[in-house]
Amino acid sequence: MSIQWFPGHMTRARRQIQEQLKLIDAVIELVDARLPLSSRNPMIDEILQGKPRLIVLNKADLADGEVTKEWLDYFKKQGQVAFPVDASTGTGIKEIPTQLKLLLKAKIDKQISKGINPRAIRALIVGIPNVGKSTLINRLAGRSVALTGDRPGVTKGQQWIKVGKEMELLDTPGILWPKFEDMNVGYRLAVTGAIKAEILNVEDVAFFGLKYITKYYWGPFKERFDLQSEQPTGSNEPDEIVEIMEEIGRKRGCIVSGGRVDLEKACGLILRELRAGKLGRFSMEAPY
Numbered sequence: 001m002s003i004q005w006f007p008g009h010m011t012r013a014r015r016q017i018q019e020q021l022k023l024i025d026a027v028i029e030l031v032d033a034r035l036p037l038s039s040r041n042p043m044i045d046e047i048l049q050g051k052p053r054l055i056v057l058n059k060a061d062l063a064d065g066e067v068t069k070e071w072l073d074y075f076k077k078q079g080q081v082a083f084p085v086d087a088s089t090g091t092g093i094k095e096i097p098t099q100l101k102l103l104l105k106a107k108i109d110k111q112i113s114k115g116i117n118p119r120a121i122r123a124l125i126v127g128i129p130n131v132g133k134s135t136l137i138n139r140l141a142g143r144s145v146a147l148t149g150d151r152p153g154v155t156k157g158q159q160w161i162k163v164g165k166e167m168e169l170l171d172t173p174g175i176l177w178p179k180f181e182d183m184n185v186g187y188r189l190a191v192t193g194a195i196k197a198e199i200l201n202v203e204d205v206a207f208f209g210l211k212y213i214t215k216y217y218w219g220p221f222k223e224r225f226d227l228q229s230e231q232p233t234g235s236n237e238p239d240e241i242v243e244i245m246e247e248i249g250r251k252r253g254c255i256v257s258g259g260r261v262d263l264e265k266a267c268g269l270i271l272r273e274l275r276a277g278k279l280g281r282f283s284m285e286a287p288y
């Protein structure tokens, strides 16, 4: 697969997080609610070395609410604390300090029983690029924070960002890489915009997205583009999906000389509308 992180970056990112772990009480792992597994680092458990962790399903405003509920159930069954947020508006983020306190309750109670006044909980936000780490930090801080070294492997002097009286965040989020070995993971990430579609191939990415969307979200999709085409099914599905791309291209004026549909342009348009939530809320993977 052509998308790769230079292995040296991975090693540095991992080392940086492991240095940061020494400073904090708990980790806030950010994943994309539309694809909670594909937007996760494959080595996360090993990297976090048992640090208490919250899993925050961000961009929940863009995900299918029913599928998000299934994901919450999935994580719960794995004994992990997970909940949805929308960092762009702040919906759900109040849960973060509350859940952190619950997560660390035993430790906090122990300090209190020894007569120690517990200090603010120190946390680190980690996640793959574009999952919303900076947006969440700014929301939690209630202001625009100039993040230091917001690139893998760049560590400058770290600052603590106060979130109310009970929580402090490291201002440099931990940047992790997604799982690249699985082609489907790459496509899901490209459909949702976590990685640039151009890194793969815009038409292939749109095809992958439409295969899923036309199967599970046909109603809103058909409506949005006012399609005459039927829902793709059976052995003819690939051709039918291409016909849908062409119908959209014609409707939206993606035409090259000779009246042919500019498929690449049409696919780019479909992907942009999908990512912006204009085709309604959707998820790209379900747990069951």
Ligand code: G4P
Pocket (backbone or CB within 6 Å): 058, 059, 060, 061, 062, 085, 086, 087, 088, 089, 127, 128, 129, 130, 131, 132, 133, 134, 135, 136
């Ligand atoms: P990162 O630090 O993890 O790399 O991600 P960042 O916060 O930069 O967010 C990546 C993109 O995702 C941004 O959009 C941001 O606005 C958007 N985003 C973050 N959280 C949410 C959310 O909960 N819901 C929705 N709908 N969007 C979210 P962008 O187009 O790259 O930039 P912008 O112009 O919107 O800021």
